[in-house]
Amino acid sequence: MKDNKLKLKNYMEDVVALLIDELIKDRDMCKCEHCRLDIMAIALNRLVPKYIVTREGEVYAKTDLLSRQYRTDVIIQLLNAIDIVSKKPHH
Ligand SMILES: [Zn+2]
Numbered sequence: 001m002k003d004n005k006l007k008l009k010n011y012m013e014d015v016v017a018l019l020i021d022e023l024i025k026d027r028d029m030c031k032c033e034h035c036r037l038d039i040m041a042i043a044l045n046r047l048v049p050k051y052i053v054t055r056e057g058e059v060y061a062k063t064d065l066l067s068r069q070y071r072t073d074v075i076i077q078l079l080n081a082i083d084i085v086s087k088k089p090h091h
Helices: 011-024 033-046 062-066 071-087
Strands: 006-010 051-055
Touching: 006 011, 011 033, 011 071, 033 071
Parallel strands: none
Antiparallel strands: 006 051
């Protein structure tokens, strides 16, 4: 257990990463890594970060993430970011 360093993590990154795929999968738009990351960056910049302390390599249940109250905020910001990026991809 010596390598389990404590670290800070923005919990919202995981919520965004988890929800982006289901939001873009039925859309007629570019789904490359660049566009996905652009969407995530825009959404995360507009969301209030939620930092938590975790141990390296620690995983928490995804169902936990989805039941949180910020799910709605994340979806709103993701849809807005998808709109921006799909109209003007950075490549
Ligand atoms: Zn793209």
